[in-house]
Amino acid sequence: MSMSAIEFVENWASENITADAPPPADIDATAQALASQCLAAAIAAGIPQSELDDAFDDLPAFLAGEIEEASTREVTDDE
Numbered sequence: 001m002s003m004s005a006i007e008f009v010e011n012w013a014s015e016n017i018t019a020d021a022p023p024p025a026d027i028d029a030t031a032q033a034l035a036s037q038c039l040a041a042a043i044a045a046g047i048p049q050s051e052l053d054d055a056f057d058d059l060p061a062f063l064a065g066e067i068e069e070a071s072t073r074e075v076t077d078d079e
Contacts, residue, residue: 002059019070019073023071032060
């Protein structure tokens with residue numbers, strides 16, 4: 001497992017997934033689109049897709065979780 005791939009995706013997610021209230025209507029479609037963008041950015045940064053595949057079994061699912069977490073964090077912060 002590549003730490004550079006994990007670190008890249010975590011940093012990319014924190015920079016590109018913001019708290020939306022309410023969360024997108026179709027989190028899965030949004031996560032799939034974000035996964036494509038993240039993959040393109042990783043490749044541009046010199047991280048091969050194989051490293052991402054090794055680090056994340058399901059990148060869209062990971063990003064969907066990040067979207068849900070950001071939405072939950074926003075709700076909690078507002079209370």
